[in-house]
Amino acid sequence: MYSPRIRTTGRIRAAGWIPLAALLLGSSARAQDEVPPAVPEATEASKAPEVPQVPSTPSADEGKGSLELPSAFGTVEVGGRFSVRETVDAKGLEAWAGKLSIPSARLEVTYSWKKRLKAVVEYDFGDGLDGLKDAYAWLDIAGGFSLRAGQFKLPLSLVELESATRLPLVRRGLLRDVLNDGLELTGRRLGAQLEWKCTGCARALKLRAGVWQLGGDEDVALQNGLGLTPGVRGTWEVLDSLELGASALGTSSQWTAGLDVRHALPIGQGELRTWAEVLVGRTNQLVGSDGPLLMGRALTAWRIGGGKKGALYVEPFVMLSALDTHLQLQDDRLWEVGGGLNFGQRNRWRLQAQVESRRAEASVPAAVQSLDKSLAERRAAMLQMEVSF
Template sequence: MRPLPHRGPMGRGVLLIALLVLGRPASAQDTEAPRASDTATEAPEPAAPGSGAEAPEPTSREPEALVLSTNFGDVQLGGRINVRETIEQPQGGIWAGELTLPAARLEATYRWKKRLRAVVEFDVRGEVKDAFIWLKLGQGFATRAGRFKVPLSLIELESATRLPVVRRGLLRDVLDDALGLSGRLPGAQVEWKCPGCLGNVRLLSGVWQTQDPDSKVALERGLGLMPALRGTWELGSVELGASGLLQPAGASPGGDQRSWLAELDVRHTLALGSGALRTWAEALTGRAALIGGTGKMLMGRVVTGWRLGGADRGKAYVEPFLMLSAMDPDLDRPDDLLWEGAAGLNAGQWNRWRVQTQFEVRKASSGTPPVLEALEESLASRRAVLVQLEVGF
């Protein structure tokens, strides 16, 4: 393992904030709410089925976040810090470790009545994560513009603080790092929620801009515009979803070929005593210009965690979890399968802080496309152990 860096001013600041948050009284937090900046499709509590009432706009921060009220609206402040030790062994290599700060974020949300929101989430290392404006139009319609997540993969859209895993693994490396078809991009979308439907029915449609390394896209390439759409139906503890994305030839870094993906997914929560069994599953198919080949690719991922305790915010809990991922980059090409298995355990105070451990095994077949093996984080076979402290405030 490489030696740990000297703890400078930034390290002392992170430690101080963590201690302050860990020492907050349990009564400060008592409800669970999704973070709007971490998912482009988070859903508030729906109106009663058949009531015809319109559901409120998405909630961006937990109720206990610092709120600054003015005559022109409210500003909510919050954030989170993750400190992670990663120890990896590539196939044929040696174990090596690295202490990192994968997230150190501050978020500010401006709200005016129930019609307008402006969200900025900033990583203290100098990167803007989310920056968008959400405007309620009426009749169930709303619009969003700025930088936010492309509504493709359910597990990629889900907030990192709500998933049990330390990192999303193989499919994150492929969809985001390799292909640039998920994650946060500049774009605009129209949202619609059916006010009179059974359950919570939502439709999203928008365009996002593919970016070159210099953050500019030639006009002759159609500005790199990439359309996507998503529909979800939430009924009780089950949510079903479907997504589609098209990257036209002019918007693809792969040249004169186009990329497309289609996805089906499901999310389910089963209450078990004072805890819950939470499961996310998705399957994707399509063709990616960067990977090449003649056949379609097929990908799938399942994440499940059994939370014991933590029925209310701030309550102690433990949560063992599993994640399985697999990818066939080209169904016409033999011996190119990639798969990954991960298992781990979370422990802490629900929705306040947690210590996470995760063990991963990744296997890549001999026919894996070179573009995937050439990634910065490489999709080659490896083993890894991760330990992470996550604190939200």
């Protein structure tokens, strides 16, 4: 069982880890937020000898731009990103107000050995953040199975799982506020996860199942499940450009499950990218009584140009989000529409502009209204500069 407003012991301040890790390990690049590279499937084209202990080249969308230091003991990578943002918003009937912030100043150190072992530590020095982000070890076992343990992202929402550098958004909006701040069902938590990738399938098929510490830092009795919450996720690449996913997290009394789709359509030197998800669940944390909830989000972006790393591009995008806090209640829905424009050099830097407008019906529960000084009604405009390295 999980509980709102309570953080785990994994969210500790560890500012001294990163300088020490960087000093001991050398230099580097960023690991994937979702799944570390597994052993590639053998094909006729890949049977040629390859240089040992050098990780496979990341896809362009991963945003990697750091240095690597391969050695006989493995490969060390160091990467990160920095962003500065100006936000002007009005919540409810309040007057417009602005704030300049540093939402991300992130450094990540990754050690990998023969594509079999990976250790990642990621720390964020940005404004109002918990500091330590990823801190986990990943081990390739055999037969497509691997194990991940430590602090990492919960495998629930597609858009929340996606790295911020791959999304066109300045911020994720309504569902981020509800899932992360209200229900604490996304973000990073301490846990262990067993992963499997089908090595003989023509289309990529991946499954993962694990348990996470979603409650407080107090000891929990064995008969109460040690305070661990189970979760599962599966993805299937139906086409080269289309991936379907399904996920579930929680217990029999309070749970959340979802279906999602990710699509990428090449258009000339650019690409049309789309993410969509629908989540259902049962919780008493939003309305004070146990009941079903429904939420959904769709995001699409058209990148014009940027066919390769460092190439200039422009990218308009739009996102729609909706939340029904309790399907058996009336007039308790929230709606949000957002959109914007990105411009920059792909995987190096970008300038971002985004606007949002959120509206709520008359009976939105107080628990939702209280998030971040009332988010039931909000209008916002944001400008951000982001640099990846």
